[in-house]
Amino acid sequence: MVSRTIPVDTFDLVLFGATGDLAARKILPSLYRRFLAGQMPEDARIIGAARSEMDDAGFRKLVSEALNEFVSKAKRDKDQIKAFLAQCSYIPIDAKGDGGWAQLKEAMRDDVVKAFYFSVAPSLFGPLAKRLRSHGIACEDSRLVVEKPFGVDLETAKQLNADLAASFEEAQIYRIDHFLGKETVQNLMAVRFANVLFEPLWNERYIDHVQITVAETVGVGGRGAYYDTSGAMRDMVQNHLMQLLCLTAMEPPTRFEPDLLRDEKLKVIRALDPVDKSELVRGQYKAGSEGPSYQEDAENPDSRTESFIAMKIGISNWRWKGTPFYLRTGKRMTKRLSEIVVQFKETPHSIFERDGHAPANALTIRLQPDEGMDLSMTIKEPGPGGMRLVNVPLDMTFADALGPEGEEIPDAYERLIMDVIRGNQTLFMRGDEVEAAWAWTDPIIEGWVERRAQPYAYAQGSSGPEEALALLHRDNRRWRDLGD
Numbered sequence: 001m002v003s004r005t006i007p008v009d010t011f012d013l014v015l016f017g018a019t020g021d022l023a024a025r026k027i028l029p030s031l032y033r034r035f036l037a038g039q040m041p042e043d044a045r046i047i048g049a050a051r052s053e054m055d056d057a058g059f060r061k062l063v064s065e066a067l068n069e070f071v072s073k074a075k076r077d078k079d080q081i082k083a084f085l086a087q088c089s090y091i092p093i094d095a096k097g098d099g100g101w102a103q104l105k106e107a108m109r110d111d112v113v114k115a116f117y118f119s120v121a122p123s124l125f126g127p128l129a130k131r132l133r134s135h136g137i138a139c140e141d142s143r144l145v146v147e148k149p150f151g152v153d154l155e156t157a158k159q160l161n162a163d164l165a166a167s168f169e170e171a172q173i174y175r176i177d178h179f180l181g182k183e184t185v186q187n188l189m190a191v192r193f194a195n196v197l198f199e200p201l202w203n204e205r206y207i208d209h210v211q212i213t214v215a216e217t218v219g220v221g222g223r224g225a226y227y228d229t230s231g232a233m234r235d236m237v238q239n240h241l242m243q244l245l246c247l248t249a250m251e252p253p254t255r256f257e258p259d260l261l262r263d264e265k266l267k268v269i270r271a272l273d274p275v276d277k278s279e280l281v282r283g284q285y286k287a288g289s290e291g292p293s294y295q296e297d298a299e300n301p302d303s304r305t306e307s308f309i310a311m312k313i314g315i316s317n318w319r320w321k322g323t324p325f326y327l328r329t330g331k332r333m334t335k336r337l338s339e340i341v342v343q344f345k346e347t348p349h350s351i352f353e354r355d356g357h358a359p360a361n362a363l364t365i366r367l368q369p370d371e372g373m374d375l376s377m378t379i380k381e382p383g384p385g386g387m388r389l390v391n392v393p394l395d396m397t398f399a400d401a402l403g404p405e406g407e408e409i410p411d412a413y414e415r416l417i418m419d420v421i422r423g424n425q426t427l428f429m430r431g432d433e434v435e436a437a438w439a440w441t442d443p444i445i446e447g448w449v450e451r452r453a454q455p456y457a458y459a460q461g462s463s464g465p466e467e468a469l470a471l472l473h474r475d476n477r478r479w480r481d482l483g484d
């Protein structure tokens with residue numbers, strides 16, 4: 001099956017923070033790959049902006065270096081890169097100053113889609129939004145893209161929403177969570193809502209529990225100072241894991257439209273039970289052969305910030321009452337893996353008990369490393385010798401199923417940026433959703449700050465602290481082995 005590429009309308013994309021890490025690592029390579037795929041029109045333009053003094057040639061050199069570093073060799077074509085660079089230009093602008101705005105206004109065309117990407121610190125969102133309006137650069141249908149973190153608690157998120165709302169309508173604001181741009185995440189919705197097989201079983205009657213894991217092998221070295229003010233709860237759970245939980249747990253929207261879908265996600269967040277401290281485990285990695293301890297990486301010997309968190313969450317609604325969702329995420333773990341496991345219940349009565357146990361079905365939705373899904377099925381072990389049962393996966397790895405051999409699945413940023421140009425907010429978080437997620441998260445964090453709770457130490461290259469295993473053991477369940 002070959003994926004179709006539908007070109008988007010032509011656009012002027014202003015990339016604030018164009019000299020930064022995210023622009024080099026993700027945004028510019030993603031735009032180049034869409035250009036290569038024929039989706040970015042030949043007259044679309046990318047206007048880089050940041051404080052650094054630079055001319056167009058200097059910026060093109062920077063973009064070219066980023067493409068060399070972050071685009072795979074197979075996709076680096078000299079002529080194509082040259083053509084892409086011709087669509088890039090640069091204007092020095094300080095978000096808090098008045099220089100450069102007149103030049104930007106002059107450079108923007110009237111009859112094209114206008115998008116402004118804020119790949120800068122959140123403290124600059126308000127000043128940038130205000131100046132785009134006051135200088136008459138943004139108009140009614142301009143789009144604004146903002147990066148995470150969207151606040152550090154409910155109060156700061158409300159302030160950011162208010163800063164943006166002072167200059168832009170909610171329908172113009174695209175809050176990025178790159179997890180939502182993953183092929184698998186959208187396929188989770190397709191599998192649930194476009195097949196008759198799963199939805200009748202998708203509830204507390206047939207699902208024993210759900211596990212959501214986002215495990216990383218890297219530590220926090222390099223961005224330790226930032227991470228130490230955040231921790232796994234703010235950095236991963238409040239946004240990425242929360243979004244995965246919502247898409248797994250939500251009711252079917254009446255139509256696949258941005259606000260209808262986001263309404264359903266919001267209902268899930270509002271139905272989340274508060275988490276008791278006995279149902280939550282925080283961890284911090286120790287020094288090991290892979291590198292220094294968390295505290296050394298964070299350059300804070302007294303740090304109590306968690307680099308790992310596991311928790312049990314209840315959802316108080318008709319569909320899920322009694323079916324727990326277990327979440328875990330951590331740094332320096334044994335394997336880099338993101339997945340959702342929907343663990344079905346055992347059959348009500350096993351007719352095979354004397355000849356072999358029938359393990360329950362599980363649907364695994366893999367986000368990384370190899371995006372795809374598998375459904376574990378119980379079948380008879382082939383051959384004579386009685387009725388022995390085995391569990392085999394029905395595997396669908398998207399790279400095999402959806403693309404010609406060697407074809408890469410588009411990066412989440414590629415899809416999300418093109419959705420911005422198309423004006424489709426489905427895969428972006430709405431302001432009230434973000435606030436609701438913080439309203440649920442804040443009391444949990446306040447609880448451990450008040451108790452001055454110390455995270456459990458865990459070994460690098462492990463699955464996290466032992467206490468996280470116990471969280472499931474006492475419910476007679478076990479985490480999926482990360483080494484599986």
Ligand code: NAP
Nearest residue numbers: 017018019020021022050051052094095119120121147148
């Ligand atoms: P970064 O490397 O520090 O880059 C920041 C950018 O902002 C630079 O281009 C900088 O350029 C520009 N800038 C700083 N002050 C400015 C001002 N007053 N006016 C105009 N431009 C200004 O940061 P980053 O890692 O790219 O991150 C950007 C945003 O994305 C942050 O909100 C971050 O949390 C988020 N994010 C980053 C990643 C990642 O992997 N890097 C992942 C997820 C989210 P000048 O110094 O030239 O002005």
